Amino acid sequence: MTEDLQRRFAEERYLADEGLLTAVHLALSLGRPLILEGEPGVGKTELAKVLARTQNRELIRLQCYEGLDAAQALYEWDHPKQLLAIRSCEAEGRPVGDLYADAYLMERPLLRALRTPCVLLIDEIDRADSEFEAFLLEFLSDFQITIPELGTIAAVEPPIVVLTSNRTRELHDALKRRCLYHWIAFPEAERERAIIDARVPGLADEAAASLVAAVTGVRALKLIKPPGIAETIDWAQAAKLLTGEGAPWPLALRRSLGLLLKEAEDTDVVLEHAEALGL
Template identity: 85%
Template sequence: MPDPIAQLGQDLAAEQYFADEGLLTAAHLSLTLGRPLLLEGEPGVGKTEIAKVLARVRGRELIRLQCYEGLDAAQALYEWDHPKQLLAIRACEAEGRPVGELYDEAYLMERPLLRALRTPCVLLIDEIDRADSEFEAFLLEFLSDFQITIPELGTISAVARPIVVMTSNRTRELHDALKRRCLYHWIAFPDSSRERRIIEAKVPGLSADAAASLVAAVTGVRSLELIKPPGIAETIEWGQAAKLLTDEGAEWPTALRRALGLLVKEAEDTETVLVHAESLGL
């Protein structure tokens, strides 16, 4: 039989997502066992992107729940469209008709979690660490049953179990109960060879020498003591901007230095990188 993990790697690579063996194994087990995949790692290492790619590979809709402080169950599940209900009441009164049922599908506003129950999807719960502990506890219950009860309509269960990907940047520790529910994986920065594959795929037309020097520079930058080391996303944007500048006539090292604002986003980090510019090949 073909190796399913290798096949998954090929499917993701066809969508220009180059995962290492650890992430491929975690994703395969998550898909096979039906367990939510909890991904942590530095910003920009591809946590959110893998959910988008899995949706394309599996032919499913991507449904994203962006977490933030103050997010509650109503905002994540559903809400009733009260203005629409009020208009219906007024219209009925004006025409002398019975008001009828105001709590039906016509007035229901789907939010991401309810929609995820009603359509085969990849459910991306992004930056769960930004939500409050109370919402995390509610989410744990949702992930246990994949069903909700709307008092006015009854219980709604998933038509197909969602493929769930959760991401966290570790701004706070998640509860152990939620971690136990999930298959956990930490996404590290890629090694040089894998990052070069990513750059060559995402920055078409970049020469082999330029790609090699860019990856070497990024590897050196990450070795410095920075407030926010650059992720893969920043590397791609840096390469795209530098390629644009060279197309406009700039020399490659000069282009990298001029586009540095796309790689590092803190004044102190920029100063640190410029101090080491010569050794980094900038």
């Protein structure tokens, strides 16, 4: 089964290692939500997108943030639309009718995920408050909600759930126990080279090799924010563009460091080691 997943992921240019493929396989087979943790840019969110495409399901994304509550994630009633309907009926002398019909219900990601076979991406769950995390635990246990005006709505088909976390805070043990957990580490050099070849076609072999070696060296430095795979791809694309405009390869890498590093202090550190990194 992991071989089939690997093939389908590779067709989407997502090159996962054996550990991640096994975690996805088990999550699909056991019907368990999958928590993915790792540094920003290692492919957590992208995995959910690829999984939706390979499973022929819609991707529904709930972006978490501080202050997110159940109503914002589940549903809201369209009060302005209800009020407009009331006024229109009063003006025309018609009965108001049911103000809590589906026409007035605004689906948020979690309710929509119950009504649509999908991959539900709960992105950056570590940014949400503990109270929302507790509510989410109940939702993931039953895959149903109760709307007082409509009754209980259960999932048409349990969604495939992927939660991501950048580990800005620790998740509750109760949530982790409910899910299958996997840490996505930075890729080894060989796999990162394969990712570059897949995502930045036409890059010369020598250039790709030197870029991967430079990224590996950069991550070994003491940085505020080590670059992820996404930044490596951006850096490779930018350097390739600059070399096409006549810049020598090492100079192209230095000029496009802003796509690899996002902190001024990190850029200073890398430039101090530029010669050793081949920049």
